[in-house]
Amino acid sequence: MTTPIAAKPLATAPPPAATGRPTVSPNERPAGTATSNHNVISYSEVHVDGPYIAMTFDDGPNEKLTPELLDILKARHIHATFFVVGQNAERFPQILERAVREGHEIGNHSWSHPAFAKMSESAVRRELQKTDDAIRAATGHSPVLLRPPYGSITAHQKQWIHADFGYDIILWDVDPLDWKRPGPSVVMNRIVKETHPGSIILSHDIHPGTIAAMPETLDRLQAEGFKFVTVSELITMAKPGSAKESHAAGSTVSPTPIPPGFAFPTPVPSASPGLTKP
Numbered sequence: 001m002t003t004p005i006a007a008k009p010l011a012t013a014p015p016p017a018a019t020g021r022p023t024v025s026p027n028e029r030p031a032g033t034a035t036s037n038h039n040v041i042s043y044s045e046v047h048v049d050g051p052y053i054a055m056t057f058d059d060g061p062n063e064k065l066t067p068e069l070l071d072i073l074k075a076r077h078i079h080a081t082f083f084v085v086g087q088n089a090e091r092f093p094q095i096l097e098r099a100v101r102e103g104h105e106i107g108n109h110s111w112s113h114p115a116f117a118k119m120s121e122s123a124v125r126r127e128l129q130k131t132d133d134a135i136r137a138a139t140g141h142s143p144v145l146l147r148p149p150y151g152s153i154t155a156h157q158k159q160w161i162h163a164d165f166g167y168d169i170i171l172w173d174v175d176p177l178d179w180k181r182p183g184p185s186v187v188m189n190r191i192v193k194e195t196h197p198g199s200i201i202l203s204h205d206i207h208p209g210t211i212a213a214m215p216e217t218l219d220r221l222q223a224e225g226f227k228f229v230t231v232s233e234l235i236t237m238a239k240p241g242s243a244k245e246s247h248a249a250g251s252t253v254s255p256t257p258i259p260p261g262f263a264f265p266t267p268v269p270s271a272s273p274g275l276t277k278p
């Protein structure tokens with residue numbers, strides 16, 4: 001259910017940039033932000049005072065679809081967050097460069113899309129570092145966010161990854177299951193129905209149906225009064241002391257199954273859809 005938001009006061013929340021550069025540089029958290037919620041390192045949603053939401057796109061960049069999506073976002077002055085797979089980032093650095101130039105945020109989504117929870121620390125570290133290097137080479141900045149593939153990550157991994165890489169761990173609370181390719185209208189209806197203030201919406205910019213769903217999805221969310229910000233911007237808006245840590249903290253297996261037809265190794269069987277709101 002979408003929470004009514006029209007009457008929400010906006011006074012205490014910083015406004016997102018309407019156009020052009022965002023108020024927060026896409027890949028650089030302002031000093032002080034980390035300390036305000038420094039005990040919270042993992043988010044599936046963010047408790048905010050205004051109608052702010054973060055649209056996220058995983059697994060790209062895709063040579064054809066991601067530029068199409070960037071056009072759709074640009075036409076609506078919407079900033080999103082792209083959790084890129086490192087081997088794709090290395091292959092299409094110009095798409096990342098464009099995304100950052102147009103105000104979007106880039107996050108780390110591993111190099112080859114494995115499930116972290118059962119991997120060695122050294123193997124996870126290699127996945128993260130290679131991708132961090134590829135993102136920095138393409139955009140000039142290291143990312144500050146990690147979305148673990150399939151949401152698969154242990155509590156211990158969250159701690160050392162945050163300590164060593166400085167990443168916040170970003171999960172999601174709205175999942176349209178677009179990797180099942182249910183058709184654009186289903187993707188749109190799921191997102192519009194489930195989104196509420198502070199939502200982090202999961203989707204994938206490697207599926208044509210997801211891109212086809214976006215114009216109307218974004219238009220409907222904007223018509224309902226939602227304001228799109230990057231994930232880092234959303235975190236800066238977290239109400240002190242009330243930021244919601246991921247309900248999946250400590251989980252070892254993701255609820256998100258493998259998209260069919262993928263070449264990614266190490267499939268993780270589908271678990272319960274328990275990652276979202278209680």
Ligand SMILES: [Zn+2]
Pocket residue numbers: 058059109113149150
């Ligand atoms: Zn993924």
